Amino acid sequence: MRILMFDESLAPLGGVEVQTLFVCREMARRGHEIDVVYLQDGELHSEFQEVCRKVMQVPTFRFSWDCPIRSGLRLMSSIRAVVSSRPDVICVQRTGEIAGALVAGRLARAPVVCHLHGFRSGGCGRRKGSQVAKFIAVSNFVKDKWVAEGLESEWVEVVHNGVEPTAYPHGGAEVRGAARRALGLPEEGFLVLFYGRLEPIKGVEVLLDAWKELNLDPKENRLLLVGSAAPDAEGAAYEESLLRRASNECHWLPIRRDVITPLHAADVVVVPSKVEAFPRAVIEAMSTGRPVVAARTGGIPEMLDGEFSRFLFDPGDSASLADRLRSIVDWREREPTLAEACTAHVLAHFTGQAMVDGIEKVFQLAVKDH
Numbered sequence: 393m394r395i396l397m398f399d400e401s402l403a404p405l406g407g408v409e410v411q412t413l414f415v416c417r418e419m420a421r422r423g424h425e426i427d428v429v430y431l432q433d434g435e436l437h438s439e440f441q442e443v444c445r446k447v448m449q450v451p452t453f454r455f456s457w458d459c460p461i462r463s464g465l466r467l468m469s470s471i472r473a474v475v476s477s478r479p480d481v482i483c484v485q486r487t488g489e490i491a492g493a494l495v496a497g498r499l500a501r502a503p504v505v506c507h508l509h510g511f512r513s514g515g516c517g518r519r520k521g522s523q524v525a526k527f528i529a530v531s532n533f534v535k536d537k538w539v540a541e542g543l544e545s546e547w548v549e550v551v552h553n554g555v556e557p558t559a560y561p562h563g564g565a566e567v568r569g570a571a572r573r574a575l576g577l578p579e580e581g582f583l584v585l586f587y588g589r590l591e592p593i594k595g596v597e598v599l600l601d602a603w604k605e606l607n608l609d610p611k612e613n614r615l616l617l618v619g620s621a622a623p624d625a626e627g628a629a630y631e632e633s634l635l636r637r638a639s640n641e642c643h644w645l646p647i648r649r650d651v652i653t654p655l656h657a658a659d660v661v662v663v664p665s666k667v668e669a670f671p672r673a674v675i676e677a678m679s680t681g682r683p684v685v686a687a688r689t690g691g692i693p694e695m696l697d698g699e700f701s702r703f704l705f706d707p708g709d710s711a712s713l714a715d716r717l718r719s720i721v722d723w724r725e726r727e728p729t730l731a732e733a734c735t736a737h738v739l740a741h742f743t744g745q746a747m748v749d750g751i752e753k754v755f756q757l758a759v760k761d762h
Contacts, residue, residue, distance in 0.1 A: 393424045393425070393480045393481065393755065393756070393759060394425040394426075394427070394445075394477070394478065394479050394480045394481075395419060395424050395425070395426050395427070395479065395480065395481055395483065395755060396426075396427045396428075396429065396474060396477050396479035396481070396482045396483070396502075397412060397415075397416060397426065397427070397428045397429070397483050397485075398429055398430075398453060398482070398483065398484040398485060398486075398489050398493060399412050399428060399429075399430045399485055400430065400431050400432065400453075400485065400486065401430060401431065401432040401433075401434050402428075402430050402432065402433055402434035402435075402436045402437045402440060402447075403432065403433075403434025403435060403436065404434070404435065404436055404649060407509075407553070407671070407672040408485055408509050409434075409436060410672070411553060411672070411747075412428075412485060413436055413439055413440060413443075414556065414744055414748075415747075415748055415751060416428065416440060416443050416444055417439075417443045418744065418745070418748040419748065419752065420443040420444065421443075422748075422752070424752075425445045426443060426444045426445060427445050427446040427447075427448070427477040427479065428440050428446070428447050428448070429448045429449070429450050429470065429473055429474060430447070430448075430449055430450070431449070431450065431451075431452065431453065433449060446477060448473050448477075450469065450470035450473050450474075451466040451467075451469055451470055452466045452467055452470055452492075453467075453470060453484070453488070453489040453492045453493070454467070454488055454489065454491070454492060467492055467495075470492060470496075471492060471495055471496045471499065474493075474496035474500065475496055475499045475500045477500075478500060479500055479502045480502055480759050481502055481503055481504075481505060481525075481755045481758055481759050482496060482497050482500070482502050482503070482504045482505070483504075483505045483506075483507060483755070484504065484505075484506050484507070485506075485507050485509065486506075486509075487506060487508070487512065489506075490504065490506055490524060493506075494523050494524070501762075502762070503525035503526075503758040503759060503761070503762040504523075504524050504525055505524065505525055505526050505527070505528060505754060505755060505758050506524050506526075506527050506528070507527075507528045507530075507751075508527055508528060508529045508530065508534050508535075508538055508548070509530055509534075509669060509670075510530075510534065511534055511537040511538065511541075511669065522544075522547075524547070525758035525761065525762060526547065526548075526549060526754050526757065526758050527543060527547050527548040527549070528548075528549055528550075528551050528750075528751060528754055529548050529549070529550050529551070530550075530551070530552065530553050530669055530670040530691065531550065531552065531669055531670040531690070531691030531694050532550055532691070532694055533669065533670075533690050533691040533694065534550075534669045534670070534690075534691060535548045535550050549750070549754050551747060551750035551751055551754070552670065552694070552695075552741070552742055552746075552747065552750075553670050553672055553675070553742065553747060554675070554742045554743045554744040554745070554746050554747030554748075555672065555675050555676055555679055555738065555742065555743070555744055556743070556744040556745075557679050557735070557738065557739060557743060559744075560652065560655070560676045560677075560679035560680050561652070561679075561680065562679070562680055562681045562731070562732075562735050563652075563655070563656035563680050563681060564681070564731075567656045568656055568657060570656075571653045571654070571655075571656035571657035572657045574653055574657075575616070575643070575645070575653060575654065575657055576643075577614055577616070577643060577657060578611075578612045578613075578614065580612050581609075581611075581612025581613045581614065582608060582612075582613045582614075582659055582660075582721050583613070583614045583615075583616060583657060583658050583659050583660075584599075584603065584614070584615050584616065584658065584659065584660050584661075584662055584717060585616045585617075585618065585654055585655065585657070585658035585660070585661045585662070585677075585682075586599055586615075586616070586618070586619070586661070586662050586663075586664070587617075587619055587647075587651055587654055587655075587661075587673060588618075588619050588663075588671075588673060589619055589620070589621075589622075589647070590617075590619045590620060590621040590627070590630060590631055590634065591621065591622065591627070591630065592630060592666075593665060593666050593667065594619075594664065594665050594666075595664035595665050595666050595687065595707065595708065596617065596619075596634055597633070597634060597637055598664045598687075598707075598708055598709070598710045598713060599615070599662050599664045599710075599713065600615075600634065600637045600638050600639075600642070601637070601710035602664075602710040602711070602713035602714040602717065603615045603639065603641075603642070603714075604639055605710060605711060605714035606714050606717055606718060606721075608641075608721070610639070610640060610641035613641060614641055614642070614643050615638075615639075615641060615642045615643070616642075616643045616645070616654060616657065616658065617634075617638075617642060617643070617644050617645070618645045618646075618647065618648065618651070618654050619645075619646075619647050620646045620647040651676065652680070655676065655677055655680045655682060656680060658677070658682055659682070659723070659724070660682060660683055660684070660685060660717065660720060660723075661673065661674075661677035661682050661683075661684045661685075662684070662685050662686070662713070662717070663684060663685075663686035663687065663692065664686070664687055664707075664713060665686075665687055665689065665690070665692075665707070666687070666689065666708065667689050667690045667707070668687075668689060668690040668691060668692055669690055669691050670690070670691040670692075670694070670695070671686075671692065671695075674686060674692065674695045674696065675695060675738050675742040677734075678734040678735065678737055678738050679734075679735060679738040680735070681731035681732065681734050681735050682731070682734060683700075683703060683720060683723060683730055683731075683734055684700075684703060684734075685703045685704075685705065685713065685716045685717060685720070686703065686704060686705075687704070687705060687706070687707040687708075688704040688705060688706055688707065689707045692704070695742070699733070700734075700737065702716075702719075703716055703720075704716075
């Protein structure tokens with residue numbers, strides 16, 4: 393099967409780009425031919441080139457009425473690039489790309505699949521949705537949101553995100569110590585980690601307040617924040633507000649490709665977001681054997697279910713978050729099997745192979761039914 397993937401950027405801006413690369417790599421390993429078209433180049437370009445038949449930059453995926461002639465010409469250029477690949481199926485990562493993909497799909501006689509990584513009201517109406525062969529939602533939360541927006545339930549298949557366990561390896565005490573030394577952190581004591589973009593929706597201020605409420609001895613215990621704000625005035629203002637809120641035992645690092653070292657250094661990872669469709673950080677951390685304390689919002693309860701639901705707290709509630717952290721400060725002594733349970737949970741439910749199995753099945757059905 394020849395698969396064409398639309399992606400906005402080849403930079404590792406977040407989970408979507410990282411996941412798209414993994415899907416392309418695994419689909420190619422399974423014998424499919426993969427072409428990728430993109431808008432913005434980035435540091436993942438060479439990695440996409442290693443696994444894809446073609447990696448093509450195009451001017452746009454969308455039409456704008458602000459400058460209809462120029463926009464139309466640019467869109468037609470993009471559509472020609474797609475059609476020239478003669479795909480069997482076209483997959484877009486954002487609903488705003490559907491219109492252009494549908495035109496390309498008609499010309500190439502290929503079905504269009506849309507991967508729903510989140511929710512944006514007004515992003516896809518019922519009429520447009522009916523022309524898409526299938527939608528893939530990363531969580532039941534995302535599916536329910538889009539169904540409420542007007543998509544038919546049978547149009548949407550839920551395929552949870554997954555990670556490759558070998559890429560997020562389990563790390564014990566020896567690895568933990570080495571990671572802390574590499575980051576210049578105390579080798580002993582309790583270390584809580586947040587990593588990701590620094591923006592208001594991530595709720596980092598809730599974690600900072602909860603850390604103060606914990607009131608742990610600052611000689612050894614640390615809060616590690618790994619992330620950067622948007623490079624604009626709004627991002628700078630938010631980052632400054634976090635710095636004013638933070639206590640002295642907070643350790644800050646800019647966003648980085650290597651998240652394994654911070655994960656291995658940590659005892660607990662916190663995801664304090666106000667809303668999340670399906671944050672990869674939860675399963676990345678659990679794969680390494682770290683329990684995750686996270687807000688009870690979006691698709692997170694689908695990830696932290698069963699015995700792990702005790703690590704959920706109400707979004708925005710710093711006191712509740714502090715209580716959850718307080719309850720597991722000494723988890724390595726009280727629950728020595730928790731690390732293995734976290735890793736086993738990912739292996740049972742959220743592997744990259746299972747994710748690609750689901751996506752591949754949707755593509756095959758779309759081609760069969762077209």
